[in-house]
Amino acid sequence: MTTTGTAAANRTDRRKARTRQALLDAAVRLIAEGRSGRVSIQEITDEADIGFGSFYNHFSSKEELFQSASEETLERWAEMIDAACSELDDPAEVFAVSVRTSGRLAWTHPEMAGFITGAGFDLLDATRGLAPRALRDIRAGRAAGRFTVADPEIALSAVLGGLVGLLRLHARQPRRVTEASVDALAEESLRLLGLPAGQARRLAHLPLPAVPDGR
Amino acid sequence: MTTTGTAAANRTDRRKARTRQALLDAAVRLIAEGRSGRVSIQEITDEADIGFGSFYNHFSSKEELFQSASEETLERWAEMIDAACSELDDPAEVFAVSVRTSGRLAWTHPEMAGFITGAGFDLLDATRGLAPRALRDIRAGRAAGRFTVADPEIALSAVLGGLVGLLRLHARQPRRVTEASVDALAEESLRLLGLPAGQARRLAHLPLPAVPDGR
Numbered sequence: 364m365t366t367t368g369t370a371a372a373n374r375t376d377r378r379k380a381r382t383r384q385a386l387l388d389a390a391v392r393l394i395a396e397g398r399s400g401r402v403s404i405q406e407i408t409d410e411a412d413i414g415f416g417s418f419y420n421h422f423s424s425k426e427e428l429f430q431s432a433s434e435e436t437l438e439r440w441a442e443m444i445d446a447a448c449s450e451l452d453d454p455a456e457v458f459a460v461s462v463r464t465s466g467r468l469a470w471t472h473p474e475m476a477g478f479i480t481g482a483g484f485d486l487l488d489a490t491r492g493l494a495p496r497a498l499r500d501i502r503a504g505r506a507a508g509r510f511t512v513a514d515p516e517i518a519l520s521a522v523l524g525g526l527v528g529l530l531r532l533h534a535r536q537p538r539r540v541t542e543a544s545v546d547a548l549a550e551e552s553l554r555l556l557g558l559p560a561g562q563a564r565r566l567a568h569l570p571l572p573a574v575p576d577g578r
Numbered sequence: 579m580t581t582t583g584t585a586a587a588n589r590t591d592r593r594k595a596r597t598r599q600a601l602l603d604a605a606v607r608l609i610a611e612g613r614s615g616r617v618s619i620q621e622i623t624d625e626a627d628i629g630f631g632s633f634y635n636h637f638s639s640k641e642e643l644f645q646s647a648s649e650e651t652l653e654r655w656a657e658m659i660d661a662a663c664s665e666l667d668d669p670a671e672v673f674a675v676s677v678r679t680s681g682r683l684a685w686t687h688p689e690m691a692g693f694i695t696g697a698g699f700d701l702l703d704a705t706r707g708l709a710p711r712a713l714r715d716i717r718a719g720r721a722a723g724r725f726t727v728a729d730p731e732i733a734l735s736a737v738l739g740g741l742v743g744l745l746r747l748h749a750r751q752p753r754r755v756t757e758a759s760v761d762a763l764a765e766e767s768l769r770l771l772g773l774p775a776g777q778a779r780r781l782a783h784l785p786l787p788a789v790p791d792g793r
């Protein structure tokens with residue numbers, strides 16, 4: 364292939380990647396708006412601002428697009444949490460940082476926050492993102508005698524409920540939800556898990572590790 | 579009207595009432611299955627086992643049916659909680675009994691439990707049912723210095739998350755969720771709200787008031 368030919372191929376690749384990303388971004392917005400269940404492919408390509416025909420160059424169905432968009436978003440979320448917790452050993456502290464990082468998505472990564480509120484309880488079934496990590500941490504904390512919760516999965520659904528409630532409230536009344544609200548939720552979640560009130564307060568207000576951008 | 583005519587009119591009224599109830603029951607099942615958003619009127623009348631044409635004798639649209647079904651279910655739930663709490667003054671005890679009564683719906687009123695898991699976070703916006711009552715109780719407990727939670731609405735979403743998680747788990751693994759699981763969730767929720775662990779445990783294990791059938 365000539366140099367000109369290679370440059371043209373690279374341009375085509377970049378354009379294809381942009382179109383794919385536009386579809387994924389549109390899917391995340393549609394999930395956030397709770398419209399993923401009943402939207403047509405025409406509406407998806409309109410939302411992505413691409414031609415209808417381009418859709419099938421990238422995905423074989425709506426379901427495949429929404430599945431890919433969910434997995435990529437959950438994976439970015441998981442990577443952010445892992446990066447924030449990489450230096451930590453105590454399951455209670457890992458748990459606190461996970462909740463505090465996730466609540467801050469409301470302003471650090473609004474599109475991810477929208478995805479989380481749109482997905483709601485489906486996140487409990489996801490194999491990526493906060494849910495499987497938090498479940499692992501609750502079990503570890505229980506095994507270490509830090510947490511006294513009866514059923515880790517029920518406790519996780521309460522913590523996730525608090526997080527989704529906070530992100531929903533931020534979307535509707537942005538000024539009402541602050542970093543202090545997020546840290547308070549982490550503190551209350553640690554109390555739910557069985558940490559004494561004083562420890563819960565201290566852990567929920569430690570300096571947060573630097574959080575990488577995640578994208 | 580002759581006596582025979584009155585009897586015939588009564589029969590017609592009863593048949594109409596049965597058809598209306600069949601539609602409402604079908605709507606509650608469809609909400610439980612997460613299908614209310616995209617179901618057709620034909621599918622609704624099939625589910626209710628009535629003729630397609632009967633639908634419009636009772637409701638002008640799907641939306642009206644689902645709205646009515648939600649309101650009636652939330653109202654029955656609210657009445658059960660009110661009846662169970664009628665003798666109680668302490669907001670923390672009212673809160674505990676509300677959660678313990680609601681978690682037991684998994685086996686006392688499975689169709690209502692299914693409705694709750696299907697509705698999910700939409701319950702936070704409902705003007706009936708557990709949500710507005712629990713919010714009132716959290717605010718009262720906070721005003722009385724019993725609860726120390728930062729934002730009552732975020733705390734409520736955590737409690738609701740725990741309840742929905744428990745009901746979901748029961749639907750999937752019935753033997754895993756027992757009365758002890760429900761009482762543990764009430765105890766953990768009270769800790770989240772700021773009650774000392776000992777008080778939370780005691781309140782979540784008091785004898786429950788007799789709960790009327792609710793229907």
